[in-house]
Amino acid sequence: MFSMILSGLICGALLGFVMQRGRFCLTGGFRDMYIAKNNRMFYALLIAI
Known part of the structure; x- marks a missing residue:
């Protein structure tokens, strides 16, 4: 359990x-x-999720 929290x-x-x-x-x-109207950062957020 501690290793999961630490990781x-x-x-x-x-x-x-x-x-x-x-x-x-x-x-x-x-x-x-x-x-x-620039979606570049929003698309980066979607990819990160």
């Missing part, structure tokens, strides 16, 4: 670090989709 924390930290360094912003993706 989840490590994976979450790594994913968060990569997304932050790559400037992957959830709010910016939705903003661009509605205001600028």
